[in-house]
Amino acid sequence: MSTLAATHSRFTTGINHGKLGMWVFLASEIMFFSGFFGAFIVLRNLNLDVFTAGAHQLDKVVATINTAVLITSSLTMALSHLALERGHQEKFRLFLFITILCAFGFLGIKSYEYAAKFSHDIYPWTNTFFATYFTMTGFHALHVIGGLIPMIWMLGKSMVKGYPVEMHHRVEALGLYWHFVDLVWIFLFPTLYLIF
Amino acid sequence: MDAALHTDQHLHGNGHAHRESFLRHYVFSTDHKMIAKQFMFTAIFFLFVGGAFALFIRWQLAYPGEPIPLIGTLLPSTWVNADGAVTAEWYTQLLTMHGSIMIFAVIIPLLVGTFGNFAIPLMIGADDMAFPFLNMVSFWLFPLAGVIMMAGFFMEGGMAASGWTAYPPLSAIASPGQTLWIVALFLIGFSSILGAVNYITTVLNMRAPGMKLFDMPMTVWAVFVTAIIITIGTPVLASALAMLFMDNFLHTSFFLPENLVVATRDMSRTAGGGQPLLWQHLFWFYSHPAVYIMILPGMGVVSDVLSTFARKPLYGYKAMVFALAAIALLGILVWGHHMFQSGMNPLLGTTFMVSTMVIAVPSAIKTFNWLGTMWRGKMEFTVPMLNAVAFVSMFVIGGLSGIFMASTPVDVFIHDTYFIVGHIHYVLFGGSLFAIFAGLHYWFPKMSGRMFSDRLGKWHFWITFVTFNGTFFPMHILGVGGMMRRIYDPTVYDFLKPLQPMNEFITINAIILGFAQILLVYNFIHSWYRGRPAKRNPWRANTLEWVAPSPPPHGNFDMPIHVYRGPYEYSSPASVQDYLPQTVSPDELAEQRARHEQRLARQNENSRPVETAL
Amino acid sequence: MASGLSFEEIQKSYLKVFFALLVLTALTVAVTTVHFGDTANIVVGVVIALLKAGLVAYIFMHLKFDNRKLRYFITVPMFFFVTLVFTLTMLGL
Amino acid sequence: MLDWLPENVSVFGEGVDHLFSLIYYISVAIFILVNAIYIAFILRYRRKRKGERAHYYHGNNLLEFSWTALPFALFLFLAFYSDGVWEDIKYTEKTPNPDLVVEVMGQTYLWHFRYPGSDGIFGRRDVQFMSTTNPFGIDPGDPNGKDDYTSINTMNIPVNKTVLVHLSSMDVIHSFFLPNMRVKQDAVPGQWVDVWFNSIKTGKYEIACAELCGSGHYLMRAVLNVLPQAEFDHWVDEQYGNALAALHASTAPASSATTAVTPAASTTGETNQ
Ligand code: HEA
Ligand code: HEA
Ligand code: CUA
């Protein structure tokens, strides 16, 4: 008798659907940002001076802080999954909460950065450097938001009636995504702020 | 889903898991079969839209500036001039939307969306996709995108009008319709990525017990490989689109060099410093693989159909699989062959020519293996078979014309001429679309639980086949004559005037071809309700979907599935009939044989000649 | 994943990675103050970024413990990314 | 089918057409081969009686190998053979040194042609000066530019001379297509590409735009007059005269370019403004 239960608990690879699917998705995400990085390199070689000047207008300090914030969130994300996997509900909740805080912190700092640029009327159309800068960081920020939503949902769920331990795979999948967002930033940070 | 639900599905085995509300079942369904049907009907609808556009294009090309018969004067004044002839502006929009719709809203949804969704779970013995909800989302993004793409109709400036390739600066300085086009494509891309994630996970994780990767039918292999191409290629298009959107909407200049002299738009905000060719590289990095996205599933379906109706094992199964893989890998390394004349460094022209030539080899392998499959077969020319057979020879023509263009010096002359248009349609219509016809007829009994009308099917095939060649073969000659693509009125040029009779010939065929498609739709709709009920396995095929009831209930199979052998054991001496389903266990087989022996023995007593009994 | 270990042990390893990441971040920033010349700076920046990425992928994303096949999901796209960038930059389009 | 090719009057056109026909015959051969076998099978291997069985056979590696290797060899041959011609046409280092250099600028929907004056030197260009009145962005300050003259939608060249074209565009991408010369090259804004050709026959030929550049794309037609050297020289002097006349007449040099244009353009009667 083949039933949904039957095949849906069938993991031929030994990796559960959530994790496997997430990895496939992440593979495509890598290619998505590849497009931007490709464009960045080409445009940089075409307008080196513009890019150098632009990069020097960016706020390294803030960006460094933001990097730290994001790394922290990555850590707590990993820990929260670990906690849930081991059945420590309240730890899970705590770490997830910190992760969400960090995510908001990151977005806050980013919007501060944007605001600063706008106030010096620097906009995406100012020059090619800022076009790439706003596009890349913008899409990265969108990814952060995309991660926040399920996190908040999970937190809410676990507050109401505790998050089911056997569903820790979902948290793991989300974690994978979150670490990837962190990874992207790890590359964006030197590319946009440092190497010039 | 529990035993109870299953059993009463048998009572009314019309496959509708009845407990669901209309909305859950027909609209926001998460059942892979329903989603496949949704993809199918939406895409066929778009086939007619895109086709109608093509017919307008054809009319203008054959009779430049003459009013469109019958409906000409009824059309809005933004499309046609006072006496009802296509205007240059609308023509450009028509060809853009024709290409975009046919590729993104017809072929890909039919091959990947429909066949992928319908065939994969059934053919690997799973009862649904790994992520049914994701599956639903990926469908609903598609009509949404379709609507957005067409919405340009109602805006001033009309729809997108820079070709389906949307080369900037033209596309970057274009009307709002172009912006919508960009958004729509982004959504469609996202939809196919979600689909790809689903397919890959399902194929890797949910195969029935006993089914090794190399027990999978070619269709599954093909869609699986296609899904991999999508995961690699489509995101790059997405990022390119994102940048084009910025250029088009926020006046950035990723693709815009300094100080363009443009009247149609205020460029004061645009800083410049961009590189138009960058778009072409990113676009083709996706869109060449995309053309293989549009053929591989077709190749898979055709391989299955050929083997089934030749009653013969697929020739060189492993070679076929490796050929698929090779096409996928190389396919991502040849994008430059669309840019030979683009002003890119000619050295790249050389390298991309070599890689392009090389990638034709796996296609050659497949072609010859199809021939091998038919060799000493016992072919039954049912409708699916006819279409599959047509696919092979039409694809060969399309592929061979590809070789002309792959040769850079020849491409100097035929680039952006109707030779290309001929190539496009031989591979996309003669290839993909015939494969789609084959697949749709092949699985129609399983989808609907009824048989289609064989007579209508054959009429549709023959008319389509003949007028198809009548429409698109002469295009090669137009191309040799030097007729450029995307031109509104060829008679402007003296050297094109002699070609005009051929344009008229093409158009007449195109119109017949177009209306012939109504036969297909009529046949399907009529048979869906009136056709005679289909048995579980009307084609006497081996693969798993034919073990399930027609149409399969929610959850697909009413018996435990275990796979004992590959999908192509036709005419195997081991079996009693001329086919041997993947699910028949060795002991079961032994039993069948025993019974068969007994029957033969009895017949010999009655001293009747064996043949007649067989 | 490494379920053999206790919560505390794994937590410890995570924390180690975390501090390593912080140090590396500090390092990249510090390095930019000294100027080795354009390409050299780029190389350094990228190398450190790769190191950090490796740590995250390897520990946080469990590649170290998981089925090795999962590594394809990073290596394969990387290959195509490199070909793309290489073609784009090699001959200036 | 190849009879439909427009007459070839270019020196390297030979090579292109030859390659074209070579591939044509190869493909026709292959097509006939494949389809002959194919049709034979279709006729021969039908299912006539019920219960008949096909030949139970899974494939043969030697065959697989051979029909992988053969096309592969053929394709490599084609690639390398093609590359020779390709290099002659497009590689800059293989371009013969030109007798005449012309700058061509695409604008929706017309072609601008610019000739160096009697001094044979082009005046400086700069994107900053680019405008509808000054399509090439000629620097008014540069004396070399004074005697340069431009024309719209007519290109005059001497026969049997190597002509080098500096090609670019001032708005969107166009494509400089000379069917009879077997020349096609996209004109990309912000980027100058070189194209060369050498006409072996005098006459009036057409120049087309082969890249979608807007709804007027089909109108972007120019005329190529391949003249005997004498006639060409005469035309040059005439243009030169016009240019100077215009120069003395008007004070603003920028506009001199365009005033010089009008006679040339009107001779063709083919302007699409
Ligand atoms: C289903 C889609 C599909 C497929 C499968 C192909 C397959 C191929 N295509 Fe095509 N192509 C398109 C869709 C497709 N194409 C589209 C839509 C465009 C236009 C885009 C636009 O709008 O600009 C295009 C454009 C296009 C160009 C750009 C032309 C130009 O703009 O100047 C080129 C150039 O190389 C090319 C080449 C090829 C080649 C070499 C193959 C090969 O894969 C073909 C291989 C197959 C065979 C060769 C036949 C079978 C083999 C044998 C019978 C063996 C024996 C044969 C020999 C030994 C020769 N295609
Ligand atoms: C799978 C893809 C596919 C399919 C199936 C088709 C089908 C057809 N295509 Fe097209 N075509 C493309 C993909 C496709 N095309 C692409 C990618 C381009 C390039 C676009 C670009 O340059 O950007 C192109 C370009 C293209 C051109 C070149 C336009 C130009 O460059 O100026 C032409 C011209 O003849 C053409 C014709 C046709 C015709 C006659 C059909 C026929 O097969 C259509 C058959 C008709 C139907 C299936 C539906 C019939 C409709 C009815 C019966 C309703 C009738 C009602 C009314 C008329 C109101 N196509
Ligand atoms: Cu200019 Cu088309």
Ligand SMILES: [Cu+2]
């Ligand atoms: Cu291609």
